[in-house]
Amino acid sequence: MKRLLALAASALALAASSVSAQDVAITNATVATGDGSEPIEGATVVVRGGRIVAAGTGVVVPAGIDTVDGTGTWVTPGLFATVTSLGLWDVGAVSESNDTRAGNSPFSAALDVAPIVNPNSQHIAIHRAAGVTRAASVTLPSSSIFGGQGAIIDLGADADPVVTPRAFQVVALGEGGARLSGGSRASAHALFRNALREASQFGEDASIPGRASRPAASTTGDDLPVDPRLSGEDAERGDDVLLTRFDAAALVPVVRGEQRLYVMVERASDIRSTLALKREFPRLDMVLVGASEGWLAAQDIASAGVPVIADGLDDLPKSFEELAATQSNIGRMVQAGVKVAINASAMENPRNLNQYAGNLVALSRVPGAAGLSWGQAFAAISSVPAEISGMAGRAGTLSAGAMGDLVVWDGDPLEVGSMPTAVYIDGIRQPLDNHQSRLRDRYRDIDESALPEGYDW
Amino acid sequence: MKRLVPLALAASLAACATTGSDTDRASASDADWTAPKGEDGRAPYASTYQRYPGRPTALVGATVYDGAGGRIDNGTVLFRDGEVVAIGDASLPTDGYDRIDAGGKFVTPGVIDIHSHLGDYPTPSVEAHSDGNEATSPTTPEVWAEHSVWPQDPGFTRALANGGVTSLQILPGSANLTGGRSVTLKNVSSRTVQGMKFPGAPYGMKMACGENPKRVYGGRGRAPSTRMGNFAVNRQMWLDAQAYDGEKRDIGKETLKGVLDGDILIHNHCYRADEMALVIDMGKEMGYKVTAFHHAVEAYKIGDLLRENDVCSAIWADWYGFKMEAYDGILENAAYLQREGACVVIHSDDANGIQRLNQEAAKAQAAGRRVGIDIPDAEVVGWFTLNAAKAMGIDKMTGSLEPGKMADIVLWNGDPLSVYSRPEKVWIDGALLFDAMDRKRRPVSDFELGQPGEGDVK
Numbered sequence: 001m002k003r004l005l006a007l008a009a010s011a012l013a014l015a016a017s018s019v020s021a022q023d024v025a026i027t028n029a030t031v032a033t034g035d036g037s038e039p040i041e042g043a044t045v046v047v048r049g050g051r052i053v054a055a056g057t058g059v060v061v062p063a064g065i066d067t068v069d070g071t072g073t074w075v076t077p078g079l080f081a082t083v084t085s086l087g088l089w090d091v092g093a094v095s096e097s098n099d100t101r102a103g104n105s106p107f108s109a110a111l112d113v114a115p116i117v118n119p120n121s122q123h124i125a126i127h128r129a130a131g132v133t134r135a136a137s138v139t140l141p142s143s144s145i146f147g148g149q150g151a152i153i154d155l156g157a158d159a160d161p162v163v164t165p166r167a168f169q170v171v172a173l174g175e176g177g178a179r180l181s182g183g184s185r186a187s188a189h190a191l192f193r194n195a196l197r198e199a200s201q202f203g204e205d206a207s208i209p210g211r212a213s214r215p216a217a218s219t220t221g222d223d224l225p226v227d228p229r230l231s232g233e234d235a236e237r238g239d240d241v242l243l244t245r246f247d248a249a250a251l252v253p254v255v256r257g258e259q260r261l262y263v264m265v266e267r268a269s270d271i272r273s274t275l276a277l278k279r280e281f282p283r284l285d286m287v288l289v290g291a292s293e294g295w296l297a298a299q300d301i302a303s304a305g306v307p308v309i310a311d312g313l314d315d316l317p318k319s320f321e322e323l324a325a326t327q328s329n330i331g332r333m334v335q336a337g338v339k340v341a342i343n344a345s346a347m348e349n350p351r352n353l354n355q356y357a358g359n360l361v362a363l364s365r366v367p368g369a370a371g372l373s374w375g376q377a378f379a380a381i382s383s384v385p386a387e388i389s390g391m392a393g394r395a396g397t398l399s400a401g402a403m404g405d406l407v408v409w410d411g412d413p414l415e416v417g418s419m420p421t422a423v424y425i426d427g428i429r430q431p432l433d434n435h436q437s438r439l440r441d442r443y444r445d446i447d448e449s450a451l452p453e454g455y456d457w
Numbered sequence: 458m459k460r461l462v463p464l465a466l467a468a469s470l471a472a473c474a475t476t477g478s479d480t481d482r483a484s485a486s487d488a489d490w491t492a493p494k495g496e497d498g499r500a501p502y503a504s505t506y507q508r509y510p511g512r513p514t515a516l517v518g519a520t521v522y523d524g525a526g527g528r529i530d531n532g533t534v535l536f537r538d539g540e541v542v543a544i545g546d547a548s549l550p551t552d553g554y555d556r557i558d559a560g561g562k563f564v565t566p567g568v569i570d571i572h573s574h575l576g577d578y579p580t581p582s583v584e585a586h587s588d589g590n591e592a593t594s595p596t597t598p599e600v601w602a603e604h605s606v607w608p609q610d611p612g613f614t615r616a617l618a619n620g621g622v623t624s625l626q627i628l629p630g631s632a633n634l635t636g637g638r639s640v641t642l643k644n645v646s647s648r649t650v651q652g653m654k655f656p657g658a659p660y661g662m663k664m665a666c667g668e669n670p671k672r673v674y675g676g677r678g679r680a681p682s683t684r685m686g687n688f689a690v691n692r693q694m695w696l697d698a699q700a701y702d703g704e705k706r707d708i709g710k711e712t713l714k715g716v717l718d719g720d721i722l723i724h725n726h727c728y729r730a731d732e733m734a735l736v737i738d739m740g741k742e743m744g745y746k747v748t749a750f751h752h753a754v755e756a757y758k759i760g761d762l763l764r765e766n767d768v769c770s771a772i773w774a775d776w777y778g779f780k781m782e783a784y785d786g787i788l789e790n791a792a793y794l795q796r797e798g799a800c801v802v803i804h805s806d807d808a809n810g811i812q813r814l815n816q817e818a819a820k821a822q823a824a825g826r827r828v829g830i831d832i833p834d835a836e837v838v839g840w841f842t843l844n845a846a847k848a849m850g851i852d853k854m855t856g857s858l859e860p861g862k863m864a865d866i867v868l869w870n871g872d873p874l875s876v877y878s879r880p881e882k883v884w885i886d887g888a889l890l891f892d893a894m895d896r897k898r899r900p901v902s903d904f905e906l907g908q909p910g911e912g913d914v915k
Contacts, residue, residue, distance in 0.1 A: 090778075091778060091779070091780060091781050091784055092778065092779035092780060093668070093779060093780035093781065094780075094781055122778070123778065268909070293909070296909060313809065313812075314809070315615055315619070315809075315812075315915040316580045316611060316612055316615060316808055316809070317580050317581050317611055317904070317905065317908070318580050318581060318582050319581050319582065319583070320581055320583075322581075323581075323905075323908045323909050323910060324908070324909035324910035324913070325910070325915075326910060326913045326914060326915050327619070327914070327915065328913070328914055348775070348776055348810075349775070349776075349777075349778075351775075352775075355816065355820075355876060358876030358877060359813075359816075359876060361876075361877055362876060362877045362878065362879055363879075365870060365871075365877070365879070366870075366879055366893055366914060367893055367894055367896075367914075368896060368914045369914040410827070414876060415875060415876050415877075416816045416817075416819045416820045416823065416874075416875070416876045417819050417820050417822065417823020417824070417826075418823070419823070419827065435784075435785075436777070436786070436787045436788070439785055439787050440787050440788075440789050440828065443757050443758055443787075443789075443793055444828060446758075446760065446761055446797070453758075
């Protein structure tokens, strides 16, 4: 029996990789749309041509469409995990299998994960089975304060994981940035400004090194007169520039505001210094990542309109930049009007996103704590990270026209232990088997009376 | 990026196999009985913990999980003078007790973490606080974790308030094959570690197999650099310990002798099934027993062997993949062990995870349910209460709600196996040491005074 099931699962995997989107309606389910609203009981979701057609009560199921009775199940958009390293590693401590850091690289900002995401990674398969359908993946700052360019990926069982290449750049400006830049936050800020000025100049000129050129018109808004060597009378990439041509070129869209900049900061003062960068580089389109002390600067973050990918449950003074960490951080920021997604890199694995969201709901019942409503918490792992990732209305939501990323759960998806029974990405039903499920099946019993376990597959 | 934290931290747990129920010494009132006596005849570094005052209290109307597999709906729990007096249904008289209406709420024994590094890897996690691995020799049975514990670690307070943790074992890390003595603590705020030491708890000794020791020492061009080297170094250590006559004191050998005499429990960090099987045999060869394997992500492959040898597995619900020997971690680990009748303990090895042991247990329970293994809630609660106490040798004193046991009790504001529930009140030896309804009834570490967020809900 075990073997038959396994065969069926393999067949499904093969089939799913070759079929196109299926039209399906799921009825009588508890549906959460991801937009911050509370779940709706007895609702219907319709997917056609790989897109969401409708979700809610009073939805008419089109004639002739495959209909699944969702009684007892929950249906939600797929979880959207940001920031992650999905597709970039096999075993954390096996360095040859791990592409998450490039500490010895001559490049930093120029690093681009788009060509290296491995859709066959076990972690992609395992997270797909846990209801994560899209993610932001990126290398982390290691050889410099810049980490490189992250991609938005889908977790579909196909050969084409990258949805948006080079969707964002990462920079570390707190304690981590200080270490990487030579030992002080002051150096991190100097390096950052230097890099953006070089990029600005490089972008204006786009010339190859060694050729003289006219200075770019200053758009920096500095209060102090700028040393000519800092503002750059010429765009020669001479001896005193710190960026390689690739790195400078990679930062051009950042300084122009065409590519989002994810800034890793924790301390309240670092958050405010980061927000102040907008005065110097007005086009910067920033997102804060981490922000353990964000609640201390919540009004400033809200006023700046900068979204936050915040560590969900950090409540320890892990470092001196996180002294004020509290699980109420996200609740307080949301109350202040900040757009907050839960940071998938601040947990053991991104598949714990729903557990973290559930914990934020729990806080709403703790005196003195600030939590989230169920709908807000689910949005923080679906529509909000999608929006931060440039996919507003297209992912992390069941609104009409959105991508057909759908998860059918065996219970409340924010409750510990709930798992998907079906996952659709772009309307395609996905295989849910992986290394872990195969081990689960092999060791369902320990019976070597006829043959060793090694033959049970 | 948790998976990128130093591996010594991630891999620090090893469990030993002897269960506390094997020994009556756990109930001895003389603390530190496995320690040598000082010149004045007293055990060194003895516990100075004394329970704080408490009111005779009746928790009325809650769903009660007793930690030993029992469940009482609309139950009553009575405790006074630091001890559980009785548990029962609504008919239990509560005269003379302060009644707390616990209708709609849940009561469990205090949560116990068998694998923690609070205090020896405290926050802030700065180099000056890195006191968990004496990684200067592959065998350091001579070190005692209690000599590293910083009682002001803010992590203790989070474990109490958010996790309901009332007792915990602090282990040395896993850089070494033999890492040194562990210490079992009451989770009480204290100026000294002696003021936290669990009176009468046996010592444990941390051992580690697999990748960590061979990486740490192999990387320095010395033994062990392989798994076979790990075993060779350990076996020689045990032979040398067997020959120890105590004439000239050797503090490392005193600990090893304590293990061979069955007084000190072995907690053995080990991931792979095949390696655990070898360690079990090393114990047989050398005359000691592993009480619990810690981490044990492949324990599900040898549940039968672990049951036959009476070894507990102290495990996470879902950690996997961060190192080669963790590649085969599956969600069904606990359920498959339970199916075989082997002992399951849910552990944390993590200053954040210790705040959610109840949730991790619920996750592991749900994984079992999906493959047809239904484990009742009341038994799952035992994974982070009585089973942990057994494997730490303190089950005669705590871990379940039985008359005469320590009144280490958590009142949850909902089902403890739900993500939506949190501790509302926590008593240790009958003293109310956390109350979510009273902002001053929570400890604040010296370190956090005057800092942003002092006394926050955290």
